[in-house]
């Protein structure tokens with residue numbers, strides 16, 4: 001059983017065990033292709049995000065892909081986290097180790113200037129240091145915490161040896177004759193907290209999503225009606241919702257990615273361990289949601305987009321890309337996950 005707790009409520013031992021297990025996955029390199037177990041999650045997320053469904057040869061920038069912009073968004077990430085958590089348990093030798101969750105809606109109640117100094121950032125390192133690349137462009141390199149690399153080390157060639165577990169993965173996929181080709185490179189963890197959008201979602205916004213009676217609705221994409229699509233509200237493709245006055249800010253889950261910035265922006269966002277803590281909270285919100293008005297817990301049961309319909313296998317666990325097969329409904333199953341709500345707030 002995996003009892004997922006708020007990062008605010010972990011004991012010091014639970015914190016250090018969790019960080020050690022993540023570092024162990026980053027340091028566990030495949031003898032076949034040199035990828036670490038951790039970076040393989042980065043690769044699969046990027047490849048799932050790169051492929052449009054229904055299939056197409058162009059980048060699915062504004063289209064449903066195998067893991068986002070459709071009803072499969074929540075089941076896909078639930079399966080992804082479940083597998084990551086099993087790997088944490090394996091490397092740590094602790095069968096009860098659980099992924100913590102970052103309840104960012106509590107941080108979203110703080111003044112914007114205080115949001116980047118909440119407990120998560122003392123656990124996994126904070127915002128990055130500015131490194132100008134040219135007069136118009138800077139990167140923000142995380143220097144502190146267990147996953148940081150000091151800027152002074154960036155000029156040291158040893159830093160970029162492929163066996164440095166702290167290096168992040170850059171993945172550039174391309175469609176060549178209907179097949180995905182991938183080139184990979186190494187980078188460092190980057191964050192620019194609060195720069196992309198000034199505040200995290202707050203409790204009222206989460207509650208507004210929880211009040212939506214149905215799981216999802218046709219056309220099963222980023223345009224699904226927010227009075228009928230809990231999934232779309234939580235994923236966050238409709239700017240400003242539920243505060244129309246907020247204008248162009250992205251919605252709940254998406255806003256957290258944008259607010260963290262840096263490595264959390266592109267399809268390789270699992271590079272930042274914040275990804276797993278963020279998605280654990282997204283999954284917790286889903287676990288709290290209950291359909292109302294006689295709506296089923298998951299739709300569509302049939303005739304929906306491939307990879308997003310109940311009995312479809314999910315990429316890459318489709319029996320072809322990887323040998324195992326996991327359907328959307330199997331992904332949606334909470335399995336042994338239990339969320340422990342914080343004692344206060």
Ligand SMILES: [Cu+2]
Nearest residue numbers: 045067068077
């Ligand atoms: Cu994702």
